[in-house]
Amino acid sequence: MSRLTSEAADGATSFAGEQTSAMDAIRPVPRISIQAFCETESVAKPIERAAEDRRMAKAHVRVHMGGVRAATEHYAGAPTPNLVILESKAAPGELVGELDGLAEVCDPGSKVVVIGHYNDVALYRELIGRGISEYLVAPIAMSDLMAVIGRLYVADDAPPIGRTFAFVGAKGGVGSSTLAHNVAWSISQLFSSDVVLADLDLPFGTANINFDQDPAQGIAEAVFSADRLDDVFLDRLLSKCADHLSLLAAPSILDRTYDFDVDAFTALIEIAQRSTPVVALDVPHGWSDWTRSVLSRADEIVICATPDLANLRNAKNLVDTLTRSRPNDKPPHLVLNQLNIPKRPEISPEEFAEPLGLEPIALIGFDPGAFGTAANNGRMIAETDVKHPAIEAFQHIAHVLTGRGEAKRAKRSNGLFARLKRK
Known part of the structure; x- marks a missing residue:
């Protein structure tokens, strides 16, 4: 010693x-x-x-x-x-x-x-x-x-545990789930590293649609059978989406209500970490004991927002609350999405970031055609348009979260940098 x-x-x-x-x-x-x-x-x-x-x-x-x-x-x-x-x-x-x-x-x-x-x-x-x-x-x-x-x-021979990346929207409809899915896919492809994507929005989750999956079982069975959850059981619930990427899909049905205790997802996440280097958590927009617990215990948090006042207020509240509950961790990361919508008044990225004390790690332009086509076909953006500028943003986020490689300064997709500077 x-x-x-x-x-x-x-x-x-x-x-x-x-x-x-x-x-x-x-x-x-x-x-x-x-x-x-x-x-x-x-x-x-x-x-x-x-x-x-x-x-x-x-x-x-x-x-x-x-x-x-x-x-x-x-x-x-x-x-x-x-x-x-x-x-x-x-x-x-x-x-x-x-x-x-x-x-x-x-x-x-x-x-x-x-x-x-x-x-x-x-x-x-x-x-x-x-x-x-x-x-x-x-x-x-x-x-x-x-x-x-x-x-x-902790035993000296204990295997390393995977890292958890939680994605949450500052407001509903800002594209946090799409961001989580594309970043998880990018990590699995860039680094050939196994990733488990867990869709925590049980009633309305979209990961199964975005990956064109219809598994018979998924995250609901893991949460409601926590007493018998182990590595083997979890492995049976995963559906393979791509090389190195597995999905723990939400049922996305309303046959029951989904009211969870504060630690409802703790055992699931810990077991997933034991067998997978990266666990990406698609956290629904909302605030409850369990969402606060999941976010507070994640290794990295990504807040997705669009550039309007409601998003700014909510993002500020999230950053302040999570920073207080995670005093020894880095603050959450910020991604601004759906930028430059025609005729929509927007807060500039600089003005949005200033009260948060954060610099956005990615700025993604509004492109409903590309993102809609990818979603309707059950594919990621990189699978439908290999030259789409948002791919660089997803890959940059993957580098930032994993700490692999030297992440360059975030660029504004769709040539937004020059246009936004001129406004």
Whole structure:
């Protein structure tokens, strides 16, 4: 084991200062209980921030002040959790003595991580020899702490999990589903990477139409049979749309109402991630406990909007809400769609993006002929018109989401850049 040290205090650091690649590599923590006993705010705050992270959604975390002695007093009359995190400013010899007292009241199955203020190799070896799971040197970075927790509770030989990309419209009818389907198809074709596209709009989903599929089973069976859902069952529900692309289709019928609990799709998404590198989620426009949960836990979010005032208001609300619920993640991505509709007053992309604090990753022009033809034929745009300018936008989004290759600056499809600049 190597000693983990941190370069700077993490408590007041914004997400912009985090190493995104380090956070992306952290596995979700299973359902465990964690209690921390801290002596300084500079250590307590990163732990509190970690507790708010979507990867810690299943863990129950409590942060106390008081250090090792406070923990010893507390556990003298209470069971210890799965993981105890302890901060101590004590010198090495004194720290070992404090931990000996804690060992007398600590349950054998609990793991202990110590955060000390002495960068001492001999102390590290002493603590590891006494059964301490890890020793970190303050100040700590939140990403370092979460990586340690992940290593303690995720098997070393566990396979990597796929990344989830959630697409949602700022308003109904803005083309979010079409965007999700074409980007998912582009990822599968560009990188020869397996993709599962899940249509979460059970009553009105269009993925089955857009891919010319009519599967007998799909996402409804997965959600309503969650108690027996596993890799094998999920594989039977998938329909193959193209090389490396499989669809979990919505029934798109109204024989029942679709009212879901907050975690209705959690098990499905987690199982899909275990077997597929990319899971694209076509999230319907709406706001409920389950849509908020799906969006908050996704690795990347793409908001699709058209350039009018209602879309701007809704996009602003989405960006603000999701940024607050995902404090340690990048903000959502923005795609502006259906630009340059004849005679329609539009907010310019620059004016639309400014209050959101985002730069659109793609700008897609209005072309009802091409998109309508593709939809009616159950094909993607690239399958019906290989030279259509929107293909470059879809591929750019695929590069941005996957982080593969060097994504160039987004271009305005259909030659919109010059025309919009002249207005």
